[in-house]
Amino acid sequence: MSSKPRPRPDVFNTGFWQAAREGRFTIQRCDDCGDAHYPGTPVCPKCLSSSQSWAPASGRGTLLSWVRFHRAYWDGFREEVPYGVVLVGLEEGPMMLSNLVGAEPEDCTIGEKLEVTLDTSDPEWTLPKWRRVGRA
Amino acid sequence: MPNTAFHKLKDRIAVVGVGNTAYGNFPHTDDYGLGAEAFRRAVEDCGLDKNQVDGLGVCRVPYYARMGEILGLNPRWTVQFPPHGRMSAMAIIEAAAALDAGLCDYAALIYANIGRSRRVNYGGEESPGVWDPFGFTSPGAAHALMFQRHMALYGTTTRQLAEVSVAVRHHACLNPDAVMKQPITIEDHEATRPITAPLRLLDYCLINDGAVCLILTTKERARDLKKPPVMISGFGAREAYTGSSISNFNLNFWYDEVQDVARQTYGMAGVGPNDVDALMCYDNFSPTVLFSLEGLGFCKQGEAGSFVEGGTLRLGGRLPTNTDGGHLSNSYMQGWALNVEAVRQVRGECGARQVPNAQVVQFVATTPCSRSIIYTPG
Numbered sequence A: 001m002s003s004k005p006r007p008r009p010d011v012f013n014t015g016f017w018q019a020a021r022e023g024r025f026t027i028q029r030c031d032d033c034g035d036a037h038y039p040g041t042p043v044c045p046k047c048l049s050s051s052q053s054w055a056p057a058s059g060r061g062t063l064l065s066w067v068r069f070h071r072a073y074w075d076g077f078r079e080e081v082p083y084g085v086v087l088v089g090l091e092e093g094p095m096m097l098s099n100l101v102g103a104e105p106e107d108c109t110i111g112e113k114l115e116v117t118l119d120t121s122d123p124e125w126t127l128p129k130w131r132r133v134g135r136a
Numbered sequence B: 001m002p003n004t005a006f007h008k009l010k011d012r013i014a015v016v017g018v019g020n021t022a023y024g025n026f027p028h029t030d031d032y033g034l035g036a037e038a039f040r041r042a043v044e045d046c047g048l049d050k051n052q053v054d055g056l057g058v059c060r061v062p063y064y065a066r067m068g069e070i071l072g073l074n075p076r077w078t079v080q081f082p083p084h085g086r087m088s089a090m091a092i093i094e095a096a097a098a099l100d101a102g103l104c105d106y107a108a109l110i111y112a113n114i115g116r117s118r119r120v121n122y123g124g125e126e127s128p129g130v131w132d133p134f135g136f137t138s139p140g141a142a143h144a145l146m147f148q149r150h151m152a153l154y155g156t157t158t159r160q161l162a163e164v165s166v167a168v169r170h171h172a173c174l175n176p177d178a179v180m181k182q183p184i185t186i187e188d189h190e191a192t193r194p195i196t197a198p199l200r201l202l203d204y205c206l207i208n209d210g211a212v213c214l215i216l217t218t219k220e221r222a223r224d225l226k227k228p229p230v231m232i233s234g235f236g237a238r239e240a241y242t243g244s245s246i247s248n249f250n251l252n253f254w255y256d257e258v259q260d261v262a263r264q265t266y267g268m269a270g271v272g273p274n275d276v277d278a279l280m281c282y283d284n285f286s287p288t289v290l291f292s293l294e295g296l297g298f299c300k301q302g303e304a305g306s307f308v309e310g311g312t313l314r315l316g317g318r319l320p321t322n323t324d325g326g327h328l329s330n331s332y333m334q335g336w337a338l339n340v341e342a343v344r345q346v347r348g349e350c351g352a353r354q355v356p357n358a359q360v361v362q363f364v365a366t367t368p369c370s371r372s373i374i375y376t377p378g
């Protein structure tokens, strides 16, 4: 079985994946102005400070959109097509792409609340995924 | 509105020569071979001595110096643009500014694409990204995300989206150069296989080989050339780099940016959407056309679906769009062929697909680098 692509974080994003491995869902926050962003950046896009930390994120978000892949761009996803990818707007502001757990996007409404759930099925890389609120 | 000092370039710079290769699958040649062919045709089109070309812009051609060597050019202005789809109008505007500043007298812009022969995929391992572990990749998927949201917010339907593909295919059928020449219907669109739902095969641009060249000069120099010049009467620009880790995506369909571009472009040209005789709209994926129509103000935000219903975009309709067949059905020349088509429409050279008395022809690219150009007769 071919494996799926794994995260290939640059030096500014290793902290996110380290925290996820430890069971924490985080967002990069500027220590000086509080701006929240993702993926991580070398300086704060708002104030250019280099002082930034991977801070706890609420894990609450909103379904902004979704797409269903009928084409497998990687062999590792071939057995899962057609699979869904959701666009989530985090409560803190940034957007993330991920997958929905325990439901199909077609069942959901755009604008609906979602909550994060950490997928630990790959022991090396914990992936933040999303589920419908109160329906786990 | 940003500083509009650039409006002084109104009707100062002309496109004087255009050329394109055949479009298709050409493994016997390469980027340089195709680029050279397009350049030769553009030179013939304007009757210029090719040695007078002293400005060279290349896009998706691997190495500007090799292109110059092949064409026997030693210019005094050279720019290499990255091989991204959004570069055509960016390059034309850069060339206009360079010509106006006297950095060169005749600028040749050459675009070549050999993606068909090279089997380019535009996704997966060939373009690694942040979201790969979740199975997300490709510009098409980003447009699917946007169209899904457009449907949810405004009630737009895939049958309305089909109007785009059907209209431009109709135009391709009238264009001898076009790759796709079978007419399609809305039902055909609805029946094709999904790729990244809600987008289907017929919402995707072609991938084919080919090349395009435009030659530009100042208004004064243009008078001495073979054909009546086509003037650059207006242009505008705005990027959206925030959030670009999700490539080719904008949560608000680049509406604010294209509105800004529209104000700059129409303000410079002194015209409005109602004056536009034909629109050449960057159509990497069909939803981009709907977003462009809204951003430019042809309809209100959210109303592009109903605006395009009933053949609005077809020849003879209210706003003939992509009269060469666009990226969806003519050729994947990433905006470059659409600018050539705009020039030919203003010249009245388009034969069966000619828009009668095309006086104001607009190009628009609604992308992370949005641009528009208005062309009028010199």
Ligand SMILES: [Zn+2]
Pocket (backbone or CB within 6 Å): A030, A031, A032, A033, A034, A035, A044, A045, A046, A047, A048, A049
């Ligand atoms: Zn900051």
